[in-house]
Amino acid sequence: MIEQLLKKEKEAEVLKFYNSLTRTIEEFKPINSPSVGMYSCGPTVYGYAHIGHLRRYVGDDIIKRVLALDGFQVKHVMNITDVGHLTSDADEGEDKMEKGAKLLGKSVWEVAKFFEEQFFISNDALNIKRADIVCRATEHIDAQIDLIKKLEARGFTYQSEQGIYFDISKFANYTKLSGQNLDDLKTAVREDVVSDPAKKHPADFALWIFTVGRFANHTMRWVSPWGEGFPGWHIECSAMSMKYLGETFDIHTGGIDHIPTHHTNEIAQSEAATGKPFANYFIHHEFLMVDGKKMSKSLGNLYTIDDIKNHEINPLALRYLYLTTHYRDPLNFTWESLKASETALSKLYKIASVTKETGEETRNTLSDEKLTKIDQFRSDFSSFLNDDFNTPKALAIVWKALKSNIPHSDKYDLLMYFDEILGLCINANLNVGKKEVTVNTQKLLEERENFRKEGNFEAADKIRDQLIKMGYTLVDDKV
Ligand code: AMP
Ligand code: ZN
Numbered sequence: 001m002i003e004q005l006l007k008k009e010k011e012a013e014v015l016k017f018y019n020s021l022t023r024t025i026e027e028f029k030p031i032n033s034p035s036v037g038m039y040s041c042g043p044t045v046y047g048y049a050h051i052g053h054l055r056r057y058v059g060d061d062i063i064k065r066v067l068a069l070d071g072f073q074v075k076h077v078m079n080i081t082d083v084g085h086l087t088s089d090a091d092e093g094e095d096k097m098e099k100g101a102k103l104l105g106k107s108v109w110e111v112a113k114f115f116e117e118q119f120f121i122s123n124d125a126l127n128i129k130r131a132d133i134v135c136r137a138t139e140h141i142d143a144q145i146d147l148i149k150k151l152e153a154r155g156f157t158y159q160s161e162q163g164i165y166f167d168i169s170k171f172a173n174y175t176k177l178s179g180q181n182l183d184d185l186k187t188a189v190r191e192d193v194v195s196d197p198a199k200k201h202p203a204d205f206a207l208w209i210f211t212v213g214r215f216a217n218h219t220m221r222w223v224s225p226w227g228e229g230f231p232g233w234h235i236e237c238s239a240m241s242m243k244y245l246g247e248t249f250d251i252h253t254g255g256i257d258h259i260p261t262h263h264t265n266e267i268a269q270s271e272a273a274t275g276k277p278f279a280n281y282f283i284h285h286e287f288l289m290v291d292g293k294k295m296s297k298s299l300g301n302l303y304t305i306d307d308i309k310n311h312e313i314n315p316l317a318l319r320y321l322y323l324t325t326h327y328r329d330p331l332n333f334t335w336e337s338l339k340a341s342e343t344a345l346s347k348l349y350k351i352a353s354v355t356k357e358t359g360e361e362t363r364n365t366l367s368d369e370k371l372t373k374i375d376q377f378r379s380d381f382s383s384f385l386n387d388d389f390n391t392p393k394a395l396a397i398v399w400k401a402l403k404s405n406i407p408h409s410d411k412y413d414l415l416m417y418f419d420e421i422l423g424l425c426i427n428a429n430l431n432v433g434k435k436e437v438t439v440n441t442q443k444l445l446e447e448r449e450n451f452r453k454e455g456n457f458e459a460a461d462k463i464r465d466q467l468i469k470m471g472y473t474l475v476d477d478k479v
Pocket of ligand 1: 041042043044045051052053054055056254255256257258285286287288289294295296
């Protein structure tokens, strides 16, 4: 019996998730268990983080919390792209940071610092745990230059008047992550804006860009063995992830937009430089949409945490909303759905508050049947999360547990356990919206209890409806 139980526990611990590299759900096997190295491509700090960006970072936060629940020790590294990169991923267009600076009348350094701070303020509002190492591209220029030197020594680069490029023809299976056909890639890039005519293949990407020609006035610039300039966007992630996590590490995350270019290029340049696999698992988050379109700065359909606050909505309701959809499904944002999430969240807070207060009397009064139920709720919750981080199904278990007939003390304990992953700050919001129980309310509660005891549920329900109209939430032992 004990062996069976242990086996069951072991099975529940297996974490499986979708690996974009292999396009299959795989069992997670870290290189050096229980240690796990995880790298997240961080924000480009030239504007406010919008709630589309933030969906992604809450997604990463859930991954970290599930890994911790499973007993892994995660070392999480996230970069800050403060060098600025071009408006297109393909080394073309204007530099985003310079553009932001011009608009705000600030220096590029001030812009980067300001928006990095704002990014973390938004993260804090959503209770996103900070990465163990937050690394700025501008503070790792040497590591990037060293990596380019390695690539040069191995024959993967060529130089034009405008920059140093990675030669994708030298790297076998360049499109392994996206599964794209290289010829399709050619057309897609060719239709884009101006590019360096000296590029051998349109998908060759810049490792280093010289401050000449259209970049002559670029503010951020560094000396390099090839001439003054600044790094291409992709190289910072390879240099910093490998610096902090080793040449091969466990998990790399990003948004789905990173698949065709950014992560494809990260893999190519990292593996070309080391001859080893880069990251073993890639996780990509789907987008937050508005009216069927990606929420983005360029479409002008974005909202920030401040917009949420201006609507007097608790930002954690947004976190709840994100959790209602699986991270690999698009989520369409509407104010109605956010308000519905806020209502659900307030209900959670109220139930937690009531079950905490009234729960003490029911402590240690568990029947075997109830004990089994509680174990089942716990294991179902973690099983769903261990099954490709299925937060909507895990949330459904939360409500199932709260509606069950287990004692209040156990409902409260379960909520605390669930919140380790959900991160909805339940314990800190126990008394939010809590109404004082007046003498009149107490009388109504007693009357209702008597009707329930007598089996007169019609009369009891009338009082329940009256209390709900008065703004109370009722939590019965058996709902
Ligand atoms: P950026 O600062 O533009 O590099 O974006 C930072 C991260 O946010 C990237 O991983 C993007 O994939 C992600 N992202 C951008 N827009 C959205 C969106 N509408 N929904 C979800 N993630 C997004
Ligand atoms: Zn990156």
